[in-house]
Amino acid sequence: MDYATLLQILDTTLRLATPLLLACLAGLYSERAGIFDIGLEGKMLAAAMSAGAVAALTGSAWAGLLAGIGASMIFAALHGIASITFRGNQLISGVALNFLASGITVLIAQALFAQGGRTPPLTGDARFNPVTLPGAEALRDVPVIGPLYYEVISGHSVLVYLALLAVPLTWWVLFRTRFGLRLRAVGENPAAVDTAGVSVVGLRFAAVGITGILCGIAGAYMATALQAGFGREMTAGRGYIALAALIFAKWRPVAALWACLLFGFFQALALRPDVVEAVVQVKVPVPLLDALPYILTVLVLAGFVGKAIPPRAGGEPYVKER
Amino acid sequence: MSADANSMGRQATAAPFAIELKGISKSFGPVQANKDINIAVPRGTIHGIIGENGAGKSTLMSILYGFYKADSGQIFVGGTLTPIPDSQSAIRAGIGMVFQHFKLVQNFTVLENIVLGAEDGALLNTSLTKARKVLKDLAQEYELDVDPDALIEDLSVGHQQRVEILKALYRQADILILDEPTGVLTPAEADHLFRILRGLRDQGKTIILITHKLREIMETTDNVSVMRRGTMVATVKTAETSPEALAELMVGRKVLLEVEKQAPRPGPVVLSVENLRVRDEHGVDRLRGISFEIRAGEILGIAGVAGNGQSELLAALGGMMKASGKVTLKGQDLPLSGAGADGQSRREAGVAHVPEDRHHHGLILDFAAWENVAFGYHNDPKYQKSALFMDNDALRADTEKKMATFDVRPPIPSLAAKNFSGGNQQKIVVAREMEQNPDLLLIGQPTRGVDIGAIEFIHKQIVALRDAGKAILLVSVELDEIMSLSDRIAVMFDGQIMGLRSPESTNERELGLLMAGMTGKTTGEAA
Numbered sequence: 001m002d003y004a005t006l007l008q009i010l011d012t013t014l015r016l017a018t019p020l021l022l023a024c025l026a027g028l029y030s031e032r033a034g035i036f037d038i039g040l041e042g043k044m045l046a047a048a049m050s051a052g053a054v055a056a057l058t059g060s061a062w063a064g065l066l067a068g069i070g071a072s073m074i075f076a077a078l079h080g081i082a083s084i085t086f087r088g089n090q091l092i093s094g095v096a097l098n099f100l101a102s103g104i105t106v107l108i109a110q111a112l113f114a115q116g117g118r119t120p121p122l123t124g125d126a127r128f129n130p131v132t133l134p135g136a137e138a139l140r141d142v143p144v145i146g147p148l149y150y151e152v153i154s155g156h157s158v159l160v161y162l163a164l165l166a167v168p169l170t171w172w173v174l175f176r177t178r179f180g181l182r183l184r185a186v187g188e189n190p191a192a193v194d195t196a197g198v199s200v201v202g203l204r205f206a207a208v209g210i211t212g213i214l215c216g217i218a219g220a221y222m223a224t225a226l227q228a229g230f231g232r233e234m235t236a237g238r239g240y241i242a243l244a245a246l247i248f249a250k251w252r253p254v255a256a257l258w259a260c261l262l263f264g265f266f267q268a269l270a271l272r273p274d275v276v277e278a279v280v281q282v283k284v285p286v287p288l289l290d291a292l293p294y295i296l297t298v299l300v301l302a303g304f305v306g307k308a309i310p311p312r313a314g315g316e317p318y319v320k321e322r
Numbered sequence: 323m324s325a326d327a328n329s330m331g332r333q334a335t336a337a338p339f340a341i342e343l344k345g346i347s348k349s350f351g352p353v354q355a356n357k358d359i360n361i362a363v364p365r366g367t368i369h370g371i372i373g374e375n376g377a378g379k380s381t382l383m384s385i386l387y388g389f390y391k392a393d394s395g396q397i398f399v400g401g402t403l404t405p406i407p408d409s410q411s412a413i414r415a416g417i418g419m420v421f422q423h424f425k426l427v428q429n430f431t432v433l434e435n436i437v438l439g440a441e442d443g444a445l446l447n448t449s450l451t452k453a454r455k456v457l458k459d460l461a462q463e464y465e466l467d468v469d470p471d472a473l474i475e476d477l478s479v480g481h482q483q484r485v486e487i488l489k490a491l492y493r494q495a496d497i498l499i500l501d502e503p504t505g506v507l508t509p510a511e512a513d514h515l516f517r518i519l520r521g522l523r524d525q526g527k528t529i530i531l532i533t534h535k536l537r538e539i540m541e542t543t544d545n546v547s548v549m550r551r552g553t554m555v556a557t558v559k560t561a562e563t564s565p566e567a568l569a570e571l572m573v574g575r576k577v578l579l580e581v582e583k584q585a586p587r588p589g590p591v592v593l594s595v596e597n598l599r600v601r602d603e604h605g606v607d608r609l610r611g612i613s614f615e616i617r618a619g620e621i622l623g624i625a626g627v628a629g630n631g632q633s634e635l636l637a638a639l640g641g642m643m644k645a646s647g648k649v650t651l652k653g654q655d656l657p658l659s660g661a662g663a664d665g666q667s668r669r670e671a672g673v674a675h676v677p678e679d680r681h682h683h684g685l686i687l688d689f690a691a692w693e694n695v696a697f698g699y700h701n702d703p704k705y706q707k708s709a710l711f712m713d714n715d716a717l718r719a720d721t722e723k724k725m726a727t728f729d730v731r732p733p734i735p736s737l738a739a740k741n742f743s744g745g746n747q748q749k750i751v752v753a754r755e756m757e758q759n760p761d762l763l764l765i766g767q768p769t770r771g772v773d774i775g776a777i778e779f780i781h782k783q784i785v786a787l788r789d790a791g792k793a794i795l796l797v798s799v800e801l802d803e804i805m806s807l808s809d810r811i812a813v814m815f816d817g818q819i820m821g822l823r824s825p826e827s828t829n830e831r832e833l834g835l836l837m838a839g840m841t842g843k844t845t846g847e848a849a
Contacts, residue, residue, distance in 0.1 A: 175446075176445060176446055176447070177444055177445055177446060178441040178443070178444050178445070178446060178449070179444070180446075181434060181437070181438060181441070181446055182438065182439070184427075184430075185427045185430065185434075185438050188427045188428065188429060188430070189425065189426065189427045189428065191425045192425040192426055192427050192435070192438065193438065193439065194409065194425075195387075195389075195409055195419065195421065195425040196409070196413075196425075196438050196439025196440065196489075197408065197409040197410030197412075197413050197439050198410075198438075198439045312428065312429075320389060
């Protein structure tokens with residue numbers, strides 16, 4: 001494998017890791033606050049459809065992004081009401097919302113556009129187009145670093161950079177701010193937060209809201225940047241992969257970046273069976289390559305990565321006791 | 323004694339009461355937890371609140387801390403009417419609370435726990451720097467030393483409690499409420515706590531101490547209020563009362579505080595334990611080579627601070643946890659792992675077990691009392707109708723009989739276990755295990771969360787079983803209970819037995835040293 005091919009694969013890795021990363025960080029906020037969210041998938045799907053539809057109708061990718069965030073926020077609010085206000089089972093609420101998203105996205109897309117449950121192909125400003133980072137052209141011919149910068153780092157849509165920036169930002173928020181301290185505390189011991197005179201419900205809704213925003217961006221990215229429009233079940237389990245990455249990363253933001261890049265790398269490999277064959281000298285069936293990220297997910301969830309301790313109050317509704 | 327300096331009359335005229343509750347009532351559904359409670363706590367005193375479980379002490383304090391809203395009544399703080407709808411208001415009014423179960427975030431540092439909810443500004447750094455300084459001052463002033471950067475999970479229980487007190491002081495609490503603060507402490511730690519509390523009082527803070535331990539009330543408080551079944555029965559000056567008088571006020575009748583028992587008549591060895599070892603799932607050694615014997619007609623008491631291997635000892639002997647070593651019951655080997663190392667086989671072998679935690683291991687709370695009476699003995703031939711079906715009628719009748727013998731109230735076999743009070747729940751478990759006529763009874767924390775009347779009853783039953791020639795292993799964190807019931811006392815520390823003593827030849831001081839891991843030889847200290 002030559003350097004150019006490697007760069008191509010890394011470029012694809014970054015593109016494919018972006019929705020995973022956004023969803024993973026989304027899950028991180030929610031789970032750090034003690035609300036398990038298996039519904040990342042559904043939120044992304046709802047956001048993808050809304051973003052695709054609104055971008056197609058208005059011709060603006062930014063309008064699509066807002067619509068995606070809005071749709072995801074509605075799902076997040078439902079999850080919050082079910083699991084925080086009414087103290088329902090968080091897994092069941094999440095699964096139910098995934099089913100709802102799976103059906104309603106196709107239904108609405110079909111009703112609006114009558115194209116078999118898809119939204120129309122997006123072109124021009126209806127998509128987030130690649131941006132060239134400053135200096136990319138100038139550095140292009142510098143050996144080794146130049147192509148890396150030009151091919152891999154530069155030339156992505158603005159949402160990719162947003163996702164990357166979200167990593168240090170999340171770390172800073174969690175570990176350097178009052179909000180982060182309280183957020184982490186409410187996921188570990190809500191009674192400590194409650195007795196300190198801070199609202200458990202308020203904090204958890206805030207966290208679920210942030211989850212909604214990030215999932216919305218992830219879904220919008222799928223429909224308006226990674227691809228050109230929404231298609232049935234286009235998230236293809238990325239919400240679950242993001243959850244696996246979250247566990248892999250032990251609920252830490254920087255580790256989440258690496259975990260998502262790893263999953264993204266496997267997805268990128270699946271797109272280049274020729275390269276895999278050249279490297280391992282054996283013809284690997286394409287379906288097996290496609291399955292790799294999912295196999296990795298199963299391995300991670302089965303606990304092969306060592307002990308990952310989730311936030312202690314995770315999954316349990318908070319009930320005041322004496 | 324500074325009783326006259328803290329005389330209630332004088333304080334009332336010199337300064338308003340720190341806390342005054344007037345006509346507080348609170349119901350949960352049909353249960354009236356607090357009925358028209360009036361109490362006045364003078365500033366700068368330690369005020370005890372004592373009462374049986376379910377007397378309404380915790381409810382009253384939860385109302386004061388804004389956890390519950392009273393149905394009616396008024397709260398005055400420092401003489402002014404202060405509504406307390408939530409904990410934030412309580413904190414603002416200068417009230418701090420140290421709960422029985424600490425409200426700390428285990429994987430946060432001490433400093434993070436202290437600033438949580440009391441941060442200055444949106445960024446953490448300034449808060450943490452300030453808290454570090456305040457903490458240093460408080461530590462010097464009140465003997466409240468803790469490492470500000472230690473994680474809570476690495477601290478001893480006593481230190482965790484100090485963090486809770488520091489949390490309240492950091493929020494500038496003038497009134498500190500402590501709910502059963504000594505349940506998890508060694509006697510030495512408890513003494514340290516009371517020194518701290520006296521220091522706080524001398525600085526003008528007001529302390530409200532909720533406890534069921536009469537001795538603590540007598541030694542520490544200036545005044546004491548007694549609650550019984552949701553009402554405030556009396557408020558008296560501690561110097562003018564006695565433990566017996568308080569116990570009578572709590573229960574509403576005369577209570578025997580001492581357990582009456584004859585000298586033991588030990589028979590042959592029933593249980594022999596040699597080099598018992600337990601390693602938990604994290605690879606930590608919980609029991610590190612325990613050996614002892616119990617004879618027929620003998621009670622061996624295991625003293626120790628919670629978490630020093632007592633639970634694992636009970637679990638290993640009860641077949642609930644894998645162990646290694648050699649254990650024999652009347653000469654027969656008891657398997658410690660693999661086949662035969664389970665609760666069912668143990669019961670068949672003649673080992674009855676009243677587990678420490680009745681809610682998790684002793685009962686299924688949603689099941690009826692008669693179903694709970696079957697657990698562990700559900701294969702007993704007397705409960706079988708045929709090969710396929712159990713004889714539920716026989717079981718119900720049997721439960722009714724047990725309930726009568728053990729004075730379980732109400733005596734209704736079909737009532738779910740959760741609807742009985744703590745004392746009656748415990749009586750159901752004790753009845754189930756004792757009535758099987760075991761050779762060995764394992765009994766853990768027999769009177770935890772049990773009211774005084776039921777304690778008296780359960781203690782009598784334990785002694786009666788001993789006098790019937792049975793061997794009894796009693797594990798309790800209540801030193802008084804160990805001292806009054808045991809024929810021999812073993813003290814556990816860090817998975818080992820630190821020493822065996824007889825109750826006549828030892829005292830609380832010596833046991834306390836053993837519980838803290840010291841050998842207890844005064845000569846050793848001098849050397």
